Amino acid sequence: MRKKLLVGILAVCMTATLLSGCKGKETKTEDASVSATQQEQTEAEKVEDTAEPITLTVFSNLPDRKNGQGLVEQKIIDDYMSENPNVTIEVEALDEEAYKTKFKAYAMNGMPDVVSIWGQPSFLDEVLEAGILEPLNEADYADYGFVSGSLEGFKKDGKLYGLPRNTDVMGFYYNQKMFEDNGWEVPKNYDELLVLGKKIKEAGIVPVAMDGGDGWPLAIYLTDLLVRVDGNIKDIVSNAIATGDFTDPSIVEATKLLAKTAQSGLFQVGYDSQDYGTAMNLFTNGQAAMFYMGSWEASMALNEDISEEVRNNIRAFTMPPITDGKGAQTDIAAWNGGGYAVAAQSEQKEEAIKFLNYMYQPDKLSKYGWENGVGMSAQDQSAYMTGNETNLQNQFTDILNNATSVSGTPINDCGPSVFKTAMESEIQSVCNGTKSVDDFLSVIGETCK
Amino acid sequence: MKTEKKQSKIGRAILWIVLIIVAVIQIFPLVWLIDFSLASSNEMFTSGLLIIPKKIQWGNYIKAFIDGHFLLYLKNSILINSLAVLLVVVISIMAAFACRRMEWKLSGFVKTLLLVGMMIPIHATLLPNYKIYNTIGLTDTIWALLIPYVAFSLPQALFLMTGFIAALPVELEEAAVVDGCGIYRIVFLIITPLLKPSISTVAIMTFLNNWNEFMMASTYLSSPKWKTLPFSVLEFTGQYSSNYAVQFAVMALTAAPAVIVYILLNKHITKGVAMGAVKG
Numbered sequence: 001m002r003k004k005l006l007v008g009i010l011a012v013c014m015t016a017t018l019l020s021g022c023k024g025k026e027t028k029t030e031d032a033s034v035s036a037t038q039q040e041q042t043e044a045e046k047v048e049d050t051a052e053p054i055t056l057t058v059f060s061n062l063p064d065r066k067n068g069q070g071l072v073e074q075k076i077i078d079d080y081m082s083e084n085p086n087v088t089i090e091v092e093a094l095d096e097e098a099y100k101t102k103f104k105a106y107a108m109n110g111m112p113d114v115v116s117i118w119g120q121p122s123f124l125d126e127v128l129e130a131g132i133l134e135p136l137n138e139a140d141y142a143d144y145g146f147v148s149g150s151l152e153g154f155k156k157d158g159k160l161y162g163l164p165r166n167t168d169v170m171g172f173y174y175n176q177k178m179f180e181d182n183g184w185e186v187p188k189n190y191d192e193l194l195v196l197g198k199k200i201k202e203a204g205i206v207p208v209a210m211d212g213g214d215g216w217p218l219a220i221y222l223t224d225l226l227v228r229v230d231g232n233i234k235d236i237v238s239n240a241i242a243t244g245d246f247t248d249p250s251i252v253e254a255t256k257l258l259a260k261t262a263q264s265g266l267f268q269v270g271y272d273s274q275d276y277g278t279a280m281n282l283f284t285n286g287q288a289a290m291f292y293m294g295s296w297e298a299s300m301a302l303n304e305d306i307s308e309e310v311r312n313n314i315r316a317f318t319m320p321p322i323t324d325g326k327g328a329q330t331d332i333a334a335w336n337g338g339g340y341a342v343a344a345q346s347e348q349k350e351e352a353i354k355f356l357n358y359m360y361q362p363d364k365l366s367k368y369g370w371e372n373g374v375g376m377s378a379q380d381q382s383a384y385m386t387g388n389e390t391n392l393q394n395q396f397t398d399i400l401n402n403a404t405s406v407s408g409t410p411i412n413d414c415g416p417s418v419f420k421t422a423m424e425s426e427i428q429s430v431c432n433g434t435k436s437v438d439d440f441l442s443v444i445g446e447t448c449k
Numbered sequence: 450m451k452t453e454k455k456q457s458k459i460g461r462a463i464l465w466i467v468l469i470i471v472a473v474i475q476i477f478p479l480v481w482l483i484d485f486s487l488a489s490s491n492e493m494f495t496s497g498l499l500i501i502p503k504k505i506q507w508g509n510y511i512k513a514f515i516d517g518h519f520l521l522y523l524k525n526s527i528l529i530n531s532l533a534v535l536l537v538v539v540i541s542i543m544a545a546f547a548c549r550r551m552e553w554k555l556s557g558f559v560k561t562l563l564l565v566g567m568m569i570p571i572h573a574t575l576l577p578n579y580k581i582y583n584t585i586g587l588t589d590t591i592w593a594l595l596i597p598y599v600a601f602s603l604p605q606a607l608f609l610m611t612g613f614i615a616a617l618p619v620e621l622e623e624a625a626v627v628d629g630c631g632i633y634r635i636v637f638l639i640i641t642p643l644l645k646p647s648i649s650t651v652a653i654m655t656f657l658n659n660w661n662e663f664m665m666a667s668t669y670l671s672s673p674k675w676k677t678l679p680f681s682v683l684e685f686t687g688q689y690s691s692n693y694a695v696q697f698a699v700m701a702l703t704a705a706p707a708v709i710v711y712i713l714l715n716k717h718i719t720k721g722v723a724m725g726a727v728k729g
Contacts, residue, residue, distance in 0.1 A: 057671075061688070062687075062688055063683045063684060063685075063686045064684065064685055064686055064687045064688075064691070064692070065684070066516060067687060067692070068687055068688060069688050070687070070688070090672065092671045092672070093683075094667055094683065095683060095686045096688075098663075098664075098667045098668075098683075101575070101664075101667070101668060102667060102668050104576060105575070105576055105579040105580075105668050108576065108579065108580050108583070109580070109583055110583055110588075112671075276689055277493075277691065277693060281491065281493070284491070285491070296688075296689065297689070305489065305490060305491050306491070
């Protein structure tokens, strides 16, 4: 009897030691990472002749480090580490939704040194109120060639808190060969676009592939239409968000136009539940004639997974003007969304800012981004034109260079985060007609009050 | 006689058809998963239900293994999940015995208190827990996952165990006491072997719930050291669109251990749930 009891107790004890063994090991490594700086400092004191080793942490919203923007970011980090052997950069990357949740957790304590941010009120306002970002000295960036106005979204009370990564332009991609074969022409005004949509549909092809499942492309479409209706939209939008009153005639007109467009069948069947990849593949497989998306997808022209016939014939145009509208085709929907900032409580602030500045050296983000076709940077990149750009890249550069005005932040990102959420979910209802325009505008207005 | 035979034949046929339909519905997602994991990203958007890949893309699996850090994450997942299952089973057996069989003032209250845990949504605890872990230096360690995994699985496990223990005859324990058995031996040598079906139910539920958990893992962990399998899918998520084909491969690989565990313990789980439910 005793023996068996003893065996039982021993078994429990063994499990406990096993677990505490794990614990011991864990606490050790934990200590190691937490007090890394302290240890490194003492090590550095021992070895006086080498530079002090530093570990920078980067928190990024680009989890795929082998393609696109994530590859560009990783390349720059690798460059920096090879040029500064004493610096180790640890990257933690999560996709946008998880990123924003964890960002809140980090905001309570222990922000990583360099973080991805969005220069839009829906994200930045709350972050700046919490005071977790380090203000940057704007004068330092005078010769970095930032496109004029691109820093505005990252400022508060005249202080600069972050730097923009890209310039994004929204437009229609179209399949030039398909257009020529069928005798279709790029529409010169919005009515022509709708007529063209009908023609394309009759030919059994989807006119415009739309990522309606996500909500934000529709919101940008609305922004684009608002620009056509009323030229300069910044005051209208900020006014509406401040008061919660979205009954401004221009906003009503633009929303009605959006609903009319969606219901006229310009987008594919089931657009309001199909996601980014589905919409894009409709276009790249030749099942759709046009695709409404941002300039970051200009890399389609370089993507070898897309058949050559489609790939080489992708061109783009911006939203055509509407009759009696104040905006022209050269008033474009463009903004500088994502970017980077340094945490205020970073222990290696100097090194972090040095790294931030390094990323924005003209031959880093701009050059690598351009070479990888991930879109246009927020800096002047004319120096990196090789003459081998795709027609599509050139088109977007021209669109940007010839723009008479830019819209700034799309409407869904102008308000608080509840507004963004409501806008992006309700906009599908107004498009498919389950909600009236007035209801939609009052619902999104409520969230601003 | 003849008609009766005929009827039973028809009944049997209908039963078969229904069962086949159910089986197809159950198995289809797995077939679909494996089918898509062998196609290329571009073939994925054809209108057909299943794809016949032009070329079978084993490369997806290679990418999933190497770029997705599959082996490291698999090791972490297995370690964390086995420890969680072990702890949940041991604690829930002891707690259920204490609350159900031992007589003390607060036994009912403690049991209710533990069961109330079922009502707490994970998301509500996310940020407070992060704050606590950060203060006591547990973030980015195995404990940051183990503690919440055990805590969130425990109420359900306790619920099943108490129901099951109540069904066991008290006489068994009385006999054991008469023979001079102590409390530990009663719990671990007399009760535990009889709880086998409910232990496997608890084990499989804890395992499956925590195997796919991502929200807590993504918040409490930051370095790759303890990241679990769901992070593997993330490695192929782009800023706007993702490498779906490789993600399918990762998901097929992630699902495999869970499916295997389910098949192994399947016999017990249905028994365990039903018995616990009726007699609780």
